[in-house]
Amino acid sequence: MVRMGAILLKTGLLALGLGLIAGCSGSWNNPYPGSDAHANVLYSAFSERPKHLDPARSYSSNEAEFTGQIYEPPLQYHFLKRPYALIPLTAEAVPRPRYFDAAGRPLADDAPSAAIAESVYEIRIRPGIRYQPHPAFARDAAGHYRYLALDSDALAGKRQISDFAHRGTRELVAADYVYQLKRLANPRVSSPIFGLMSEHIVGLKALGDALQKASTAHPAAELNLNDFPLAGAEVVDRYTYRIHIKGKYPQFIYWLAMPFFAPVPWEADVFYAQPGMADRNLTLDWQPVGTGPYYLAENDPNRRMVLKKNPYFHGESYPADGDAADRQAGLLADAGKPLPFVDEAVFSLEKETIPYWSKFLQGYYDSSGISSDSFDQAVQFSAGGDPRLTDSMREKGIHLVTAVAASIWYVGFNMLDPVVGGQGEDRRKLRQAISIAFDYDEFISIFLNGRGIPAQGPIPPGLFGYVDGVAGLNPYVYEAQGGKIVRHPIEMAKKLLAEAGYPNGRNARTGEPLVLYFDTMASGPDTKSRLDWMKKQLDKLNVQLVVRGTDYNRFQDKMRKGNAQLFEWGWNADYPDPENFFFLLYGSNKKVATGGENAANYDNPEFDRLFERMKDMDNGPERQQVINAMLGIVRRDAPWIFAYYPKSFGLRHDWVHNVKPNLMANNTLKYRRIDPDLRAVRRAEWNHPVLWPIVLLAGGLVALVAPAAMAWRRRERTTA
């Protein structure tokens, strides 16, 4: 017993010692070095490793989180203004297109679209902008590039950019933007927007064909893009370039705010094309070279990515023109101050939501989304249905940030299908009846924790063309009751169903029950309840729904061939213009006929005519009128069940400032400001190591081992 007491005493002393160590060196569970506790570093996470960081290839939001901070296209979205507004980034001004007819004569700004053969965007960039430090720019004393003619020996021992001893920079010039435009056509880059842009940019398709030919003829040789002309892009002078667009394409201006149109220096391409570079993962796809406020200092997509402040950043000020709500929210407190605020941003790979959420609560991540598992812990709804944080979250000083995404989810009817498709009055009524039966208000409440708004049409809130409130309701599915939007009663759906030839869900002629088929990629236990819910919606009409689960590839295949009947689909806006949603219903984009984005294969000549008119119009009452007419047509024809506009919920700690959701901009890191001292205090408060479990565990082990040891001694003595 004396021995046991000694063991317990030693264990207690050990625990005390550990406690003292903890007290001296901070929190035990801190995943970051203790020396960084007060550093001006923002901590975030990514759940899926980025695939591409080349601005000509990258098209995913998780990649834009990095490329948006590194690369600078000529334009950007204003951080605070709503509706979204474009402002210059590297450009001196937002360019206005000049129009020309087929003979090359200039046309007036209000010339009819049919007369416009070409639009020309002239962009002048600001002088004095420089690239981040990079070995591709490094020169020796004689002015020659140090690292643009390396052999394999010179690359020995070099595995990352930091292994190159010398770095340099150079001024951004207009030719870099033109060079990037050519890269969009390079078959070896595989830009996802090449197909789309070759329809709009003069000569891009021809350049793509020429490059493809050269690549096939000399697969091992490097393609020097400077040797290949692009008719639709010209360098006017050192700081000015022009882009020639076929006809009129007003939405092109939005593309100028995307990294696809950011500059790439030719030196970077030459540097990375050298033999042995790709084998070391030294490619432009993984090691970006930009002019933005940050550069990628550490690129380990398996573990963490680190952005550091670009020492050559040209400078920018925090916006001063916000509205009263922005001022009240403290979003104008930093007006006029130089950007960026944060010195470094560390993004750690966090595949699972549980550790991510726990680390956020411990203060090791500065902001977080809310997964379904933790929603109830974080958010509760008031009697009026407004979301607010739970008491435990508020006590921690956490703030809730919500925004309606510029996205829509819908259930599409395949308009080529003989049962639900087509423009006949009976089929239209059938689709309207089903649209009423699918109660998406209930769906949002059950499956999305209230994170969505029932959709009234294809245009989500925040975009021009969206009409709020009762004035904007879809009269074929909803009605106004006491100033509120209420779904039509199910009786109306039954009546429409009967008029469509299916009284009580049975074919009036044959007496056969109506069976519909829903094709989905969703499978597994998580989605079963959702699919059951869908079946229940049609049960209200006595219509059977058969769910045909399939994988991603087969689903895409069915859609391309038009073999689906009902399907679920979504769309995120590329840019804040109603054209980017209406084009999903434009006849010339039918998926089966053209491989386009019109997955429902909807084709209404009147709608198409209005679309062609609307897409070229400036925002204003006239455009709104056309949009209203288009909304009227698609609501009546009901090629989609307009399901919901998703709402994003995010959380931030009170040491994070200047957070305003901007669903179009991807370069918002430069606006973030943090208070590292407050964060250090909070982390210390929240992460005191709890030592009694160690003592308890040690005691428990002793309690378990001691009887066994005593029994063993007893047995040994007996044996002896």
Place this chain on the structure above:
Amino acid sequence: MFAYILRRLLYAVPILIGVNLLTFALFFVVNTPDDMARLQLGAKHVTADAIERWKVEHGYDKPLFLNTQATGSAQLTDTIFFRHSATMFVFRFGKGDDGRDIANEIRIRMGPSLAIALPVLVIGLMVNITFALLMVFFRATYLDLWGVVLCVILMSISGLFYIIAGQYFIAKLWNLLPISGFAGGINGLRFILLPVLVSVVAGIGSGSRWYRTIFLEEIGKDYVRTARAKGLSEIRVLFRHVLKNGMIPILTGVVVVLPLLFMGSLITESFFGIPGLGSYTIDAIQAQDFAVVRAMVFLGSFLYIVGLILTDISYSWVDPRVRLR
């Protein structure tokens, strides 16, 4: 023995070709090159032209197995199968669809996988053997009975539960260790403590029960009775004789998994943010990255064959009666 090893290695070649062929066939039954291109190019604005260009650039524009457009041996060699498989036999895996060199990636990720798997194996062995020997020592007593009950309970709990409970209690509630993450060198020690602890505890039930069975079988043998008759203490009998003879099946069981330690653990790596090979494989399957899937299956098969050969060698090493010819 050398001839035996050489023969076994030569046997491995047709096995690896077969595995390669099977992987290839299964992959392309589910995914066509067009599907792969679509997934890589994204969901928006993908044209048929863009798909064709992607296939040409990535070498997926050829027929799968037989190129009837070609002549002579090119009918077999100018195919996707040959062009993407032949180089693997000299361990040149090429590039993944994200453009990163697969061999380089394997080299980088092997360390983190081993940093977890090796301590789990060693500590797990020590803990499980000790626990099993204790149960054998106290066989037919209440300690043995409750030890077995504890083992069955531990075995019955899902591995995921250990991870979530470990993270919740140790990292979140008691703030004793980081909940997830990884770092190289000595700094990485505090990150691997929790996954190692969780993995060892998760393996105690099944490991100890198995070893207990082995030791119980040994303890009834004549040489144990002789040792006791010589007057050796029970501890000496257990650790000197029973453990030594019981190590033969244990050793062979361990040796076969040794090479596979490089491949990592999928769930553990995913939950604890360990950048190892387990998560690499599953990411590639989800992304339909055939180059990586094929390389990892090939590597897994090769290491398994190596493990089996090592097992045979270890048999001859621990049991002098076994001769390899």
